Amino acid sequence: MMGSSTQAYLKRHVAPLLPVLAAVVVGFGVCGLIALWVGLSPSLMFTQLIKGAVEGPQLAETIARAVPLVGMTLAAAVPLRAGIVNLGAEGQLVLGGCAAAIVALYLPAPDAVRLSAAICAGMLAGAAYAALAAAGEIYAGVPLLLSTWLLTYPAKGLCGYLVRAPLRDPLTAWPSTARIPVGVRLGHLIPGTPINQGLLLVAIVAIAVIVTERRTPAGFELRLRGLNERFARYGGVALERQTLGVMLASGAIAGLVGAIMVLGSQFRYTDGALTAPQYSWSGTLAALLAGGEPVGSIVAAVLFAALQTGGFAMERSVEIPRVLTMVLQSVIILFLAMRGAIWKRP
Amino acid sequence: MTFTFFNATFFDQAILGITPILLAALAGTLSERVGLFNIALEGQMLVGAFAAIAGSHFGGSLQAGVLAAVAAGILFSSLLAVGSALLRGNDIVIGISLNLLAAGLTSFLLRTLFGVSGTFSDSAMQGLPRLSIPGVDALPLLGSALGHQNALVYLSWFLVIAIAVFLDRTPWGLRLRGIGEQAPAAIALGANATRYRFIVTLFGGAMCGLAGLQLSLGSLTLFSENMTAGRGWIAVAAVMLGRARPLAVTAACVLFGLSDALGLRLQGEGLPNQITDSAPYLVTLAALTVAGLRRRRLERITT
Numbered sequence: 032m033m034g035s036s037t038q039a040y041l042k043r044h045v046a047p048l049l050p051v052l053a054a055v056v057v058g059f060g061v062c063g064l065i066a067l068w069v070g071l072s073p074s075l076m077f078t079q080l081i082k083g084a085v086e087g088p089q090l091a092e093t094i095a096r097a098v099p100l101v102g103m104t105l106a107a108a109v110p111l112r113a114g115i116v117n118l119g120a121e122g123q124l125v126l127g128g129c130a131a132a133i134v135a136l137y138l139p140a141p142d143a144v145r146l147s148a149a150i151c152a153g154m155l156a157g158a159a160y161a162a163l164a165a166a167g168e169i170y171a172g173v174p175l176l177l178s179t180w181l182l183t184y185p186a187k188g189l190c191g192y193l194v195r196a197p198l199r200d201p202l203t204a205w206p207s208t209a210r211i212p213v214g215v216r217l218g219h220l221i222p223g224t225p226i227n228q229g230l231l232l233v234a235i236v237a238i239a240v241i242v243t244e245r246r247t248p249a250g251f252e253l254r255l256r257g258l259n260e261r262f263a264r265y266g267g268v269a270l271e272r273q274t275l276g277v278m279l280a281s282g283a284i285a286g287l288v289g290a291i292m293v294l295g296s297q298f299r300y301t302d303g304a305l306t307a308p309q310y311s312w313s314g315t316l317a318a319l320l321a322g323g324e325p326v327g328s329i330v331a332a333v334l335f336a337a338l339q340t341g342g343f344a345m346e347r348s349v350e351i352p353r354v355l356t357m358v359l360q361s362v363i364i365l366f367l368a369m370r371g372a373i374w375k376r377p
Numbered sequence: 378m379t380f381t382f383f384n385a386t387f388f389d390q391a392i393l394g395i396t397p398i399l400l401a402a403l404a405g406t407l408s409e410r411v412g413l414f415n416i417a418l419e420g421q422m423l424v425g426a427f428a429a430i431a432g433s434h435f436g437g438s439l440q441a442g443v444l445a446a447v448a449a450g451i452l453f454s455s456l457l458a459v460g461s462a463l464l465r466g467n468d469i470v471i472g473i474s475l476n477l478l479a480a481g482l483t484s485f486l487l488r489t490l491f492g493v494s495g496t497f498s499d500s501a502m503q504g505l506p507r508l509s510i511p512g513v514d515a516l517p518l519l520g521s522a523l524g525h526q527n528a529l530v531y532l533s534w535f536l537v538i539a540i541a542v543f544l545d546r547t548p549w550g551l552r553l554r555g556i557g558e559q560a561p562a563a564i565a566l567g568a569n570a571t572r573y574r575f576i577v578t579l580f581g582g583a584m585c586g587l588a589g590l591q592l593s594l595g596s597l598t599l600f601s602e603n604m605t606a607g608r609g610w611i612a613v614a615a616v617m618l619g620r621a622r623p624l625a626v627t628a629a630c631v632l633f634g635l636s637d638a639l640g641l642r643l644q645g646e647g648l649p650n651q652i653t654d655s656a657p658y659l660v661t662l663a664a665l666t667v668a669g670l671r672r673r674r675l676e677r678i679t680t
Contacts, residue, residue: 069486171666171667177613181611185658319474360481
């Protein structure tokens with residue numbers, strides 16, 4: 032016989048996970064059916080997917096991929112906890128990466144200063160761009176949901192233009208900046224793997240977000256607003272200021288991820304290279320999966336990173352397009368949202 | 378100078394820019410009026426664009442493409458209808474995941490069905506033929522834009538009027554608006570809210586399918602990944618700007634279509650396309666901001 036405390040524990044911590052598990056099963060089922068429909072073997076697909084995510088050196092690849100993905104997940108999770116959707120993290124990421132590359136290449140300063148300045152520039156660029164959207168909602172009532180998404184296109188356009196004309200490295204075939212010198216890069220954290228010091232930066236952000244969300248008044252107000260916005264206003268939360276703060280934080284995290292990708296693994300800003308892995312897409316879905324709760328979001332992000340890595344291996348070995356893993360991620364969230372689990376109607 | 382800048386090609390391009398946004402925005406208008414926030418327009422359009430190409434390639438005719446686009450739009454929107462209208466899930470989360478699902482699914486099918494990534498086109502495929510309206514097509518400057526377009530363009534104009542009349546002048550339109558404004562009251566009077574929401578969502582799916590058809594078979598005959606490029610979101614903005622009134626929403630769509638054409642025109646003048654491509658998004662954001670500031674000022678005066 033179970034003790035009542037065990038039962039309470041199960042009810043509190045395990046029961047909410049059941050719909051998520053069901054959704055994951057449905058997601059895999061749907062993808063299996065799609066694979067069957069186009070004439071591919073689901074069992075082969077799934078074994079390759081899982082082996083490709085965790086076997087041997089693939090595990091390091093998954094961890095390396097989890098770093099930017101966890102970052103983008105936190106960028107989505109922080110506003111989501113307050114019921115705010117930032118769909119523009121991709122634009123903030125691109126601007127952050129581009130700003131970091133410019134500072135890392137052209138700031139006349141010693142290497143260490145340049146590196147720190149580049150990281151700060153990335154965060155500032157992302158934060159400023161997100162703040163623009165926040166100001167639009169606060170002063171003119173332009174919904175963030177719409178403005179953040181629409182602002183991604185001009186950001187990508189601007190950076191794409193910069194690396195084609197004024198900042199173009201004429202030595203490469205791609206529209207990209209010059210190569211960032213070795214001293215201004217984020218070094219390897221574990222030699223022989225693609226894991227770089229960006230991991231530490233994202234870990235610091237993750238801890239800061241978790242602690243803020245759980246242990247500070249700001250975090251309490253964030254959760255309060257997520258649960259009931261009108262009550263939060265009635266309880267004295269300054270919603271406008273909170274919107275601005277939340278978007279600044281979210282944009283800064285996205286910009287930081289851009290800086291980490293440029294300074295830690297790509298070593299130049301190349302048009303389209305930051306958005307190609309679709310970290311902001313996966314990040315948004317991972318944050319939605321956990322309703323913006325930071326620890327849950329991070330766990331989901333690591334799982335999605337494993338899916339992405341496994342997807343590459345699957346594509347290489349059995350020639351199933353890896354974009355199927357994106358379908359899998361969206362189906363999981365769609366199923367949860369349709370069931371009305373996690374999120375209630377606003 | 379101004380005359381050559383705003384030439385017949387400019388207005389023709391504007392109509393091409395307006396049509397897909399208008400069809401999607403009309404779908405969004407009906408949704409908004411029945412009390413559903415439909416942000417999945419983008420995804421439904423993308424699915425329609427892909428299905429149009431797949432249908433006309435495998436079916437071997439333009440008709441098959443049209444049919445596939447409408448069917449796919451309806452089928453895809455049925456997910457929204459079940460989740461949002463029937464099960465009453467959070468329509469924003471459903472919308473976001475549907476948009477991402479559409480992008481992933483079309484990219485996946487592009488690779489598996491056609492064996493290419495990026496763009497697929499087939500020289501044997503036909504685009505929608507242009508039909509001339511005698512008299513109108515001979516007008517100076519606007520002749521080609523207004524009188525020499527494909528059937529879908531004319532259909533979109535007809536739908537503007539039809540939906541405006543339907544909403545304001547028919548008992549079904551009245552019930553639909555009632556459900557959107559005061560659902561419990563409408564239900565108490567015997568309107569079936571779920572049925573209205575379901576039908577509106579599926580009809581919207583068909584219209585978004587047509588919007589996608591216009592993108593992939595309207596003037597070009599190709600599908601490329603994410604070719605909707607935010608047009609569904611611009612349509613959502615148009616619904617907001619026009620406060621879900623069909624004629625005002627249409628005016629907003631015309632504004633966005635003109636800015637699209639203006640961007641293309643400036644590109645022709647030598648401006649880099651990475652910058653000019655941003656024009657429709659910036660104009661949309663500027664319009665939302667100006668409208669928002671004006672509304673706030675009016676609110677301050679009246680209260």
